[in-house]
Amino acid sequence: MGYNKRMPRSGDKARRRLQKAALELFSERGYEQTTASEIAARAGVTERTFFRHFLDKREVLFDGQITLRAALTGAVAEAPETLQPMEILYWAFRSVEQILEDNRPFSGPRQQVIANTPALQERELAKTAALTDNLLLALRDRGVDERVATLAAQTGMAVFHYAVVSWFADASRPLGAYLDEAFDELCRLSSPLTVTDAQRRQFLCYNLPQQSNGEN
């Protein structure tokens, strides 16, 4: 791996130090009570450098998303051709399981901080929405009808999120177990038609008869 272009100092260490310092300070005194300048100081750099690495104060906790996004969209693209839309998503979610397990030491405190900070929850919603949109596009690129893809991505993300939250609450079992359970529940919900047991996930059915003429 030789260089043919010039590669001056990377600044990657500083970035990581900033993230670490931010998470620590947020955990100690809370997000609002922590100043960008203080984060920079603990990381040994200037406030200006902080804002060069992260567009705003919130963003310092949200760049692992890039890795996750790449992994998920990649998995969707490379899933077997025979799979149905929701199966593809299940495949994709299972394939990023290891990534999430590895990051848990960082993700745990992170989720704690987010749970205590409305501003950060807002950002997380935005990131999740962006991720959902990426899944939509990845499905569409496989030839899935756009509206089906939209609905599948939305529902799939909801299920995924539900599983991850459960896993954060109790990590005694692997994430995959929660994922299986969440998909099981998705299948069983509103489906009196489901025939067999957990081994055969089959249908999720919503009953939607004619409207009751609810005109105001």
Add this chain to the structure above:
Amino acid sequence: MGYNKRMPRSGDKARRRLQKAALELFSERGYEQTTASEIAARAGVTERTFFRHFLDKREVLFDGQITLRAALTGAVAEAPETLQPMEILYWAFRSVEQILEDNRPFSGPRQQVIANTPALQERELAKTAALTDNLLLALRDRGVDERVATLAAQTGMAVFHYAVVSWFADASRPLGAYLDEAFDELCRLSSPLTVTDAQRRQFLCYNLPQQSNGEN
């Protein structure tokens, strides 16, 4: 309607003037290029007063949500007992149709501004999430199982949002028509089992056979 408590000046006019001024300025020069001070000036008040009425600059475009939330949760609570979860939501959405139609002169430009401003899109996601949560609780209060309610609220909001966006894009037809279409599509999607035509909305079915053992 006599008063027994003291009711000094309401400050409600100023609030409305601020919202109007904000929407105008955002439409003219854009959100980022508009200062809170400028909004206040056009409304004939001080910047400080602006921030007394709205917790932050974004919030000035998001208080109609309160009305909508009340109407929706109320409709869910008062829907006929015989309805299924998704039917309840359909009923609720139809019942707020008039409110949205009435507010369209305001909502139109508002959507335009939001579409051009990431910061505002973020806030809108947060508001939608909060609304979804309220729907969840309203369904749960009717005795709907919490997990079913979660999934129904999520899916329902997605469909509702889809319909509203379509209606914003082309208001030549009433919102109700788009709502019907969106629910129709929800029923037809992934459901080769759907028997009859649009008149009988019946099933939304996701196929979820056994996983393909996608272990990373």
Add this chain to the structure above:
DNA sequence: CAGTATAATGTCACAGACTGACATAACGAC
């Protein structure tokens, strides 16, 4: 090893978003 290009960082100045504290003005009730 000295030199150089490149990218990260530092320094400074500044606008804009918010907030707390205190003073003032408007309005309803009596």
Add this chain to the structure above:
DNA sequence: GTCGTTATGTCAGTCTGTGACATTATACTG
């Protein structure tokens, strides 16, 4: 009118985020 309540004004100050320019560290070159 007087009084009490509430919106608003005034002002000082902190924090976020940005542009412009100078400085430093690094990888490569000769």
